[in-house]
Amino acid sequence: MKKRNLAFLVGGVVFLLFPLVIHSDYYQHLVIIALMWVVVGSSWNLLAGYTGLVSFGHAIFFGTGAYTAGLFITKVGVSAWWGMMFGGMVSVVIGLIVGLICLRLRGPYFALATLAGGEIFRLAAINWESLTEGMVGILIIQTFQSKVPYYYIALAMTILCVYVIHLLMKAKWGYYFVSIREDQDAAESLGINTTLYKNVSLLTSAFFTGMAGAFYMNYMGFIDPEVVYSLHHISIMAILVGIVGGVATILGPAVGAFVMVGVQEAFRSALFGVGPKWISQAHALVFGLLVIFVIMFLANGIVGDWPKIKRTVLRIKEST
Amino acid sequence: MLKVNGIDVFYEDLQVLWDVTFDVKEKEILALVGANGAGKSTTIKTISSLLKPKRGTIEFNDMRLDHLPPHEIIGHGIVHVPEGRRLFPEMSVEENLIMGSLYGEAKAKRFETLEYVYGTFPILRERRKQMAGTLSGGEQQMLAVGRGLMSRPRLMMFDEPSLGLAPILVQLIFDLVKRINEQDVTVLLVEQNVMQTLAMCDRAYVLENGRIMLKGTGKELMTDDHVKEAYLGI
Numbered sequence: 001m002k003k004r005n006l007a008f009l010v011g012g013v014v015f016l017l018f019p020l021v022i023h024s025d026y027y028q029h030l031v032i033i034a035l036m037w038v039v040v041g042s043s044w045n046l047l048a049g050y051t052g053l054v055s056f057g058h059a060i061f062f063g064t065g066a067y068t069a070g071l072f073i074t075k076v077g078v079s080a081w082w083g084m085m086f087g088g089m090v091s092v093v094i095g096l097i098v099g100l101i102c103l104r105l106r107g108p109y110f111a112l113a114t115l116a117g118g119e120i121f122r123l124a125a126i127n128w129e130s131l132t133e134g135m136v137g138i139l140i141i142q143t144f145q146s147k148v149p150y151y152y153i154a155l156a157m158t159i160l161c162v163y164v165i166h167l168l169m170k171a172k173w174g175y176y177f178v179s180i181r182e183d184q185d186a187a188e189s190l191g192i193n194t195t196l197y198k199n200v201s202l203l204t205s206a207f208f209t210g211m212a213g214a215f216y217m218n219y220m221g222f223i224d225p226e227v228v229y230s231l232h233h234i235s236i237m238a239i240l241v242g243i244v245g246g247v248a249t250i251l252g253p254a255v256g257a258f259v260m261v262g263v264q265e266a267f268r269s270a271l272f273g274v275g276p277k278w279i280s281q282a283h284a285l286v287f288g289l290l291v292i293f294v295i296m297f298l299a300n301g302i303v304g305d306w307p308k309i310k311r312t313v314l315r316i317k318e319s320t
Numbered sequence: 321m322l323k324v325n326g327i328d329v330f331y332e333d334l335q336v337l338w339d340v341t342f343d344v345k346e347k348e349i350l351a352l353v354g355a356n357g358a359g360k361s362t363t364i365k366t367i368s369s370l371l372k373p374k375r376g377t378i379e380f381n382d383m384r385l386d387h388l389p390p391h392e393i394i395g396h397g398i399v400h401v402p403e404g405r406r407l408f409p410e411m412s413v414e415e416n417l418i419m420g421s422l423y424g425e426a427k428a429k430r431f432e433t434l435e436y437v438y439g440t441f442p443i444l445r446e447r448r449k450q451m452a453g454t455l456s457g458g459e460q461q462m463l464a465v466g467r468g469l470m471s472r473p474r475l476m477m478f479d480e481p482s483l484g485l486a487p488i489l490v491q492l493i494f495d496l497v498k499r500i501n502e503q504d505v506t507v508l509l510v511e512q513n514v515m516q517t518l519a520m521c522d523r524a525y526v527l528e529n530g531r532i533m534l535k536g537t538g539k540e541l542m543t544d545d546h547v548k549e550a551y552l553g554i
Contacts, residue, residue, distance in 0.1 A: 172422075175411075175415065175418075175419060178408065178410070178411060179408050179411070179419055182407075182408035182409060182410060182411065183406050183407070183408060185370065185402070185406065186402060186406035186407070186408070187408075187419075188370070188390045188391050189368055189370070189390060189391075189393070189394065189399075189400045189402065190391075190394060190419055190420055190422065190467070190471070191391050191392070191393075191394040191395060191422050191423050191471070192391055192422065193389070193391045194391065
């Protein structure tokens with residue numbers, strides 16, 4: 001227990017001091033993006049990992065949050081930062097509608113329905129030009145020149161999200177969510193209102209994902225439907241972050257986000273400029289191989305299978 | 321105590337129960353027996369409100385149950401120990417038990433009841449930190465029964481508690497059901513294991529193709545010619 005507290009303390013200090021020590025915009029940018037993915041991955045994990053409702057459509061909430069923030073400027077004429085709060089709330093409203101339709105379904109059928117839902121939102125955002133500007137997208141002027149304020153906003157958002165999920169999972173809610181994942185009918189017959197708690201999980205997940213989307217709008221300054229409602233850039237990435245890090249663990253998505261953003265960047269930049277050019281075109285392929293590797297050898301993700309990783313490393317050390 | 325009045329139950333368009341009527345009296349063991357597919361589990365699921373009857377009513381101490389959502393049934397003192405145990409495999413034994421006592425009186429007296437359950441099943445106390453999925457079949461069945469007891473039920477419904485257990489464990493589970501009944505819990509038992517069930521119950525109904533064919537005390541039915549021929553192979 002003591003060792004764990006120490007690790008958290010060291011981790012906290014590293015994250016607090018990071019932008020003051022590392023001045024490179026490039027590395028600050030990568031960590032900001034990774035922190036944003038911690039939020040999306042953790043939200044996805046609450047719904048999929050703990051409650052057993054595997055969503056293939058988290059872009060619905062991410063995109064809705066991003067567009068809420070963008071529309072605050074283009075339609076309402078106030079700062080896009082209002083989107084950080086209202087983006088989450090609008091995502092909750094959308095989540096209620098999505099839940100009304102998709103939560104009637106279980107297992108793979110839920111996954112397929114959310115997949116279709118994500119595509120519906122993407123196509124709607126492309127074609128509803130009077131509201132969303134369609135494929136032209138929304139361009140805003142960023143508030144800050146420096147990356148440091150964005151870094152601390154992202155860090156605060158991440159800590160809030162992970163801490164809220166941690167508290168939920170420690171309270172009775174956590175047991176309700178897991179019981180729904182393990183056996184929904186048994187949970188129902190033990191007196192758990194499964195419809196209510198599935199909605200609680202979905203809406204909490206939608207709220208934080210929407211908030212992350214709004215942050216993305218503010219930070220990147222540009223969105224269009226193919227970016228924020230993207231199936232493979234958002235919905236699938238959310239799943240990968242969860243699976244690689246470890247589903248149904250608090251720290252899994254956090255680790256997964258840093259690994260996935262790192263891998264994505266390494267291949268996008270052709271191994272940071274030292275590798276051959278063609279590698280940058282292979283990043284989708286590498287993602288696929290990585291998922292196969294994780295599912296075959298680390299089915300519980302990096303965090304979930306940490307003891308197994310430690311054992312393997314020890315064995316390799318002994319044999320050499 | 322529990323009155324089932326002429327229920328017709330459908331899965332989509334397929335009718336599986338036809339005008340099923342029976343009642344469970346306070347403090348007795350009532351058995352519903354019959355072959356595979358006779359509608360026994362359907363009956364118990366309908367009482368739990370997991371299925372809704374198209375016609376007929378279900379009353380518990382003069383209160384209608386058939387319009388309640390399934391998660392409210394347990395609050396009225398009825399617990400369903402489902403077929404195939406339906407535990408939460410990645411929760412510990414103790415967490416599974418606590419999940420049985422979420423509301424009202426059961427929650428207030430949770431630790432008292434937990435002691436009682438551990439007293440009844442000492443093996444569960446030994447394994448209380450272990451994941452439920454790692455228990456043996458018999459232990460899992462005990463845990464399912466224990467989880468049911470945690471809600472301090474007045475009526476306990478068992479759906480095929482002997483399913484998939486070795487013959488020696490089957491007898492053990494039946495002894496347990498008797499012991500629970502002696503603590504003033506009314507029991508509704510659904511079983512395919514006709515001989516052993518008739519030997520231990522107070523009264524029984526025989527279900528065939530979704531209809532009640534026979535009723536009587538356990539002893540009467542054991543000597544009934546039709547039961548002998550169809551179920552006991554004598």
